[in-house]
Amino acid sequence: MLEYKAPLRDIRFIIDEVLDSGAVYETLPGYEEATPDLMAAIIEEGAKFAEGVLSPLNQSGDEEGCSWSEDGVKTPAGFADAYRQFVENGWPSLSADPEFGGQGMPNMLGIVINEMVGTANWSWLMYPGLSHGCIKTLEAHGSDEQKARYLPKLVAGEWTGTMCLTEAQCGSDLGLLRTRAEPQADGSYAITGTKIFISAGEHDMAGNIVHIVLARLPDAPEGTKGISLFVVPKFTVNEDSSLSERNAVHCASIEKKMGIKASATCVMNFDGATGYLIGEPNRGLNLMFTFMNTARIGTAIQGLAHAELSYQGALRYARERLAMRSLTGPKNPEGAADPIIVHPDVRRMLLTQKAIAEGSRAMLYYLAQLGDVVDRGDETRAKQADDLMALLTPIAKAFVTEAGFEAANHGVQIYGGHGFIREWGMEQIVRDARIAMLYEGTTGIQALDLLGRKVLGSGGKLLTAFTDHVGEFIAAHDDEAVVEFLEPLGRYKDEWLRLSLAVGEKAMSNADEAGAAAVDYLMYAGYVTLGYFWARMAVVAQAKLAAGEDDKDFYEAKLHTARFYFQRLLPRADAHRAALESGADNLMAMPEALFAL
Amino acid sequence: MLEYKAPLRDIRFIIDEVLDSGAVYETLPGYEEATPDLMAAIIEEGAKFAEGVLSPLNQSGDEEGCSWSEDGVKTPAGFADAYRQFVENGWPSLSADPEFGGQGMPNMLGIVINEMVGTANWSWLMYPGLSHGCIKTLEAHGSDEQKARYLPKLVAGEWTGTMCLTEAQCGSDLGLLRTRAEPQADGSYAITGTKIFISAGEHDMAGNIVHIVLARLPDAPEGTKGISLFVVPKFTVNEDSSLSERNAVHCASIEKKMGIKASATCVMNFDGATGYLIGEPNRGLNLMFTFMNTARIGTAIQGLAHAELSYQGALRYARERLAMRSLTGPKNPEGAADPIIVHPDVRRMLLTQKAIAEGSRAMLYYLAQLGDVVDRGDETRAKQADDLMALLTPIAKAFVTEAGFEAANHGVQIYGGHGFIREWGMEQIVRDARIAMLYEGTTGIQALDLLGRKVLGSGGKLLTAFTDHVGEFIAAHDDEAVVEFLEPLGRYKDEWLRLSLAVGEKAMSNADEAGAAAVDYLMYAGYVTLGYFWARMAVVAQAKLAAGEDDKDFYEAKLHTARFYFQRLLPRADAHRAALESGADNLMAMPEALFAL
Structure with a gap:
């Protein structure tokens, strides 16, 4: 059986030595208590849970999978019990707002815990993981009354949440969604429609499941400008957060998938389910973007x-x-x-x-x-x-x-x-x-977001903010011992800027040029960005070795791996550069009918 | 459901227009009858079988998988019946030697049929597909008596065959194998050992299964020089090819796998099973190489x-x-x-x-x-x-x-x-x-074979034979209309030679340099070789268009795709070049202990 061991030394190295988190959190109001020692202690506890409780359930969960019946979804053996321990130990509330019972630790710490939990058992992480979006939505956009009603139980992990976006006919293009919300006399809405690919939409781990649902009001404009956001609990909730009635939302089936089989991917039917509007009407997609x-x-x-x-x-x-x-x-x-x-x-x-x-x-x-x-x-x-x-x-x-x-x-x-x-x-x-x-x-959607909205959409400003940052880092470490990393990093950074200008220029006369370049552009950016982080790690490792600190082998391993990255992986950026520079014609000139020949 | 349609136009294009098979087979004794028309007719029949019989069983076969019991292995619904049709229609004997009942068609035709059958349903192809190695072994190295006893039934597809090489402790390194063969008084051998990963080792499709087994004689030298080859039938066979007794070879279990789930991957126990030596003792691995x-x-x-x-x-x-x-x-x-x-x-x-x-x-x-x-x-x-x-x-x-x-x-x-x-x-x-x-x-093993045995092992002769061939092709089509393909092809071909010399030189002083370069070298070679075939297709397509032949759209599609290949995919070779040129140090300098840090 594959056993997971949390790489605590590397986690500490990045948090403390590379990102200097002690100094950073000291200056952030409310995070002063997140000292390196406290974070390390919490991470060690998280590692024990991931290694001891979740890792042993990873292969068995895949083998058994989830099962559906009219009564609901059964998760694999051990999953619900592990979740009970997770809640008892207070993990769900770790980085949540103290106003609703959270422990107010930094999000970074939550990410570290999620990494360990998810490495041990990604399918399992999907159940508490999906609550995150639901909690964030309510925190940011819910009314005070909605917050009071849902957040304490969600933050405590007694309930879990979902995000109900996708429908059979729309995934990336949410403008096509059809689920409808009819206003009711009592101020609530009757939600009707079918959502698919709803992770943790139904399961046997928590007392209630709070769905955040995208739907259209009767008079809504077409497309993405007519989407509103609703909260639709599995059991409606009384003012004191006790459960009221079973709502008309049911899991119709679960998907058979290639992987993450222990994560229930649900088809959710809303049959006039009672929902409550979050924020302003028709602003649902904007609210989600936050x-x-x-x-x-x-x-x-x-x-x-x-x-x-x-x-x-x-x-x-x-x-x-x-x-x-x-x-x-x-x-x-x-x-x-x-x-x-x-x-x-x-x-x-x-x-x-x-x-x-x-x-x-x-x-x-x-x-x-x-x-x-x-x-x-x-x-x-x-x-x-x-x-x-x-x-x-x-x-x-x-x-x-x-x-x-x-x-x-x-x-x-x-x-x-x-x-x-x-x-x-x-x-x-x-x-x-x-x-x-x-x-x-998808990767393609991220690539359009990067190149279209972020780089070109900001007139290059977001990009130069980062490349300037990289340039300052290079200038600050002008040292023969790390020039093997900083010299190529500087070269690729400059080329990234040049490439962005060139693509931007071409895209002005033909928007397909951006689409044709996007994924290779993103992969290019990815290799250079990873190069920046490897250079940062190498600079720290080099300094520690020069200072004669302990843990020599650890730092040597960093330098070897950095060298490998710069010599063997970073050059892949060149192939992506060539592909993205080749332009849109080699993709768009062929008439569609010819694809079938 | 995913439906397969055989790409008959493309198959014909390559066989007839690119590879000029009519002219080639006309000059090969015994293949004169394999005219383009006859081949096309056979391919169309094969396409019908692949599309109509095998494609519908592909997803259901994956879903159902194979099941094991003490009585044997049950293949998914429809598999055995499809095999019966396959045999009745004479497909197994298509390109086999007429001496043993084969139809004597070119191997190329067999490859085309296998492509269609395998695209429709790769798992299913594994059953008749594994017979191939068995038949070839017996044809090349079996005694006349062995040939007469086994080949007619194997060629007809009444029986199937396997290759039993791998054991739990050895896959790529067959020198480690332990299965033993004890000589018996009657000239046969008692084979004892366990083989794993035996595709089609047991199933419900054919009356007998003929295993080709690698094993060691009692006095055999260690390593690869002490391996002999044996034929071990599931049922021993009388002189007239009728079945005799159930042999002591049994399928102990089948593997649960990531894919090709409808193909039975068997653990085979040989418990003093009766086997017969093929060829000379201790020459098994050499015989296999043929x-x-x-x-x-x-x-x-x-x-x-x-x-x-x-x-x-x-x-x-x-x-x-x-x-x-x-x-x-x-x-x-x-x-x-x-x-x-x-x-x-x-x-x-x-x-x-x-x-x-x-x-x-x-x-x-x-x-x-x-x-x-x-x-x-x-x-x-x-x-x-x-x-x-x-x-x-x-x-x-x-x-x-x-x-x-x-x-x-x-x-x-x-x-x-x-x-x-x-x-x-x-x-x-x-x-x-x-x-x-x-x-x-594996890819790594192929790469060592290419760079070590073939390129460096021949002192570059095998490589230059091919690059000369490519050079002649380029010289013969010195035409402005295709220069966009031939110019880069020529450049990469020259660079390939240069790279090979450079790697060879480094490997003389440090053998690990070859191992460190091998996979990137192979991928480089792959992109250039595929470029050669795309250039050949483009040259033909261009000529047909210039001549005003029919099927203009088909040839246009070829040119568009060739252009895409040269502009978007071939440049990936550069990243492989950079990686392989970076040398062995970035892989070998890090002490093993540091990997865990």
């Missing part, structure tokens, strides 16, 4: 999680499995063959996984920290952080999930034929990882 | 098959699914949104699939035709063809299966969230495709 970034970062973690888990499994195997002799002579002469970690190509795959996992961890923690600055920093700092988040979030979501899928596949490859067999657990990681490039906005 | 190339090409087809099937499914969806408006204005103004094929990024993914499928088809048919020249051409031609095959086979096996997996993933991506749901059939293609990079030699 926490889009945090939701995307939450999904980006999946790429990191699967890269990490696959790396752990593959490394263990590569050290134990014997096959062939090293090309440079036996390394295990008394054994029948050498362990496969002696072979350069096995190391290439392992280092690719390691570089993706650790680099993504730095990127995502940084984004999570930015989120905390947005929430609590002064206006100037918050604005800067928000701009950086706006640019980097689509990169993180799409690039990290694509890279995580690659890493998961290397894990299978290192196992050879055994990787294809279910009992080893490696192929499950590939199946689980595949969804991450699809939900919460 | 048909390694055809087996690898057979597996390479899987990459082509999955790229084609995923393309067909994705194209259908991209034309029907409505989401968003084209960035350049509505293309379907009366509809609620535009079909997603108007979006550049969807076209990018579709064209990637199309370029991989059609380019791989040209590459693999070419290799199959070379195989026929090796078998039947005069000594000079046979030697030339054999050299080309030696070089190109590992490229085809590894590159086409890697590219096919990428293509299968694009198919899922085009479906968005629906791609992750089983009922659409798209995620099955990804799961089925994943095995192809693992079995019959």
Whole structure:
């Protein structure tokens, strides 16, 4: 069985040494108590829960899956009990607002816990994970009365939440949605329609499920400007938060999926269900956008999680499995063959996984920290952080999930034929990882957001804010010992700016030029951004080694991995550059009818 | 349900117009009857069988899987009946030797049929497909008596065959195998040991199963030089090919796998089973190598098959699914949104699939035709063809299966969230495709074969034989109309030679340099080789258009796709070049202990 061990040393390295979180949180009102020591203690507790309770349920959950009956959805053995422990230990409220019973810790800490929980068992994380969007929506846009009614139970984890957006005919294009909301005499709405792909839409873990539903009012304009937001609880709720009646919302079936099989993906029927409007009518999509970034970062973690888990499994195997002799002579002469970690190509795959996992961890923690600055920093700092988040979030979501899928596949490859067999657990990681490039906005949607809305839409300002930041970092570390990282980083950063200008110019005369460049542009940006985080890690590691600090091996490993990244992975950006520079004609000139020939 | 339609126009284009098979087979003794018309007629019949009988069983087979009991293995509903039809229609004997009841058609035709059958249902193809190695082994190395006893029934498809190589502790490194063969008084051997990953090792489709087994004689040297080859039938066989006794070989269990679930992957126990030596003792591995190339090409087809099937499914969806408006204005103004094929990024993914499928088809048919020249051409031609095959086979096996997996993933991506749901059939293609990079030699093993044995091992001769061939092709088509393809092809070809010299030089002082470069070298070679076949197709298409022939749209589509390939995919070779040129240090310098930090 695949066992997860939380990489506590690396987590601490990024939080404390790379992101200097102690100094950052000290200056953010309300987060002063989030000292390095307190965070480390909480993370260690989270690691125990992830390793001891959730990791053992990962393969069994995949094997058993969820089952549906008219009475509801049954989650796999152990899932509900693990959730009970999760709630008892107060994990759901960790980074929630104290006003509603939260512990008020930084979101970054929540992200770290989610990483460990999700690496141990991504399917399981989907149940508490989906509450996040529901809570954020109510916090930001609910009336005081709605907040009082729903948030304490949601924050405590007694209830869970969902986001009901997708319908059969619309996923990326929510303008096409048809679910209707009819005003009732009592001020509520009767919600009617069918939503699909509703994660945690029904399950056996919590007393109530609070659905946030996108629907149209009778007089709503067509398209995205006519969508409103409603809260629709499974059981309606009395003023004192006690449960009232079973609402007319039911799970009609669950999907058979490629992966994350222990996560119930529900078809939800709303048959005149009682719902309550959140915020202004017809503003639903705008309201949703307010926490889009945090939701995307939450999904980006999946790429990191699967890269990490696959790396752990593959490394263990590569050290134990014997096959062939090293090309440079036996390394295990008394054994029948050498362990496969002696072979350069096995190391290439392992280092690719390691570089993706650790680099993504730095990127995502940084984004999570930015989120905390947005929430609590002064206006100037918050604005800067928000701009950086706006640019980097689509990169993180799409690039990290694509890279995580690659890493998961290397894990299978290192196992050879055994990787294809279910009992080893490696192929499950590939199946689980595949969804991450699809939900919460596909890679293509993220790429349009990055290039169209963020880079071109800001006239380049969001991009230069980041590249200036990178430039300052390079200038601040003008040291021979790290020039091997900073020189190429500077070169790719400058080229990124040049490429953006060139694409922008072409797109002015033909909008398809932006669409044709978008995904390669995003992947280019992803490799350069990951390069920036590897350079930051390398600079810290180099400084620690120069200062003669303990943990020499850890820092040496960072430098080796950084070197691998810059020499072996970063050059992939060049292929994406060539593809995006090739323009739209090679995609658009072929008439549609010719595709079938 | 995903329906397969055989791409007959493209198949004909490659066989007749690109590879000029009529002229080739006319000159090969015994293949004179394989005229274009006869081949086309046979292919059309094969297409009907694949489309009508096998395609409908693909998803149901995945869903049901195989089941094991002490009595044997039950294949999914419809599989055995389809096999009965296959045998009745004479398909198994199509390209087999007439001496044993075969129809004596070219191997290329067999490859075309396998492509269609395998695209419709790869799991099903595994049952007749595994017989191939068994038949080839007996044809090449069996005694006359063994041939007479086994081949007629195998060729007719009444029996099937297997290859029993892998054991739990050894896959790529067969030198570690432990199965033992004890000589018996009657000249037979008692075979004892456990083999794993035996495809079609047990099933309910045929009256007997003939296992080709690698095992060690009592006095055998250690390692690969002590392996002998045996034939071990499920039921021993009388001289007249009637069945005698149930042999002591049994299927102990079948594997639960990521994909190809309808193909039984068996653990086979040999408990003193009666076996018969094939060829000389201790020469087993050498004997196996004689048909390694055809087996690898057979597996390479899987990459082509999955790229084609995923393309067909994705194209259908991209034309029907409505989401968003084209960035350049509505293309379907009366509809609620535009079909997603108007979006550049969807076209990018579709064209990637199309370029991989059609380019791989040209590459693999070419290799199959070379195989026929090796078998039947005069000594000079046979030697030339054999050299080309030696070089190109590992490229085809590894590159086409890697590219096919990428293509299968694009198919899922085009479906968005629906791609992750089983009922659409798209995620099955990804799961089925994943095995192809693992079995019959992993990508890493193929890469070592290519760079180590073939390129460096021949002192560059095998490579220059091919690059000269490419050079002659370029020189022969010095035409402004195709210079956009031939100019970059020439450039990459020259660079390939330069890179090979550079790697060879480094490897002389450090063998790990070859291992560190191998997979990127293979991928580089793959992109250039596919470029050669796209250039060949473009040259033919251009000539047909210039000559004003019919089917203008078909040839235009070829030129568009070739352009896409050269502008968008071929530049990926540069990233592989940079990685392979970066040397072994970034993989080997890190001490093993540091991987865990």
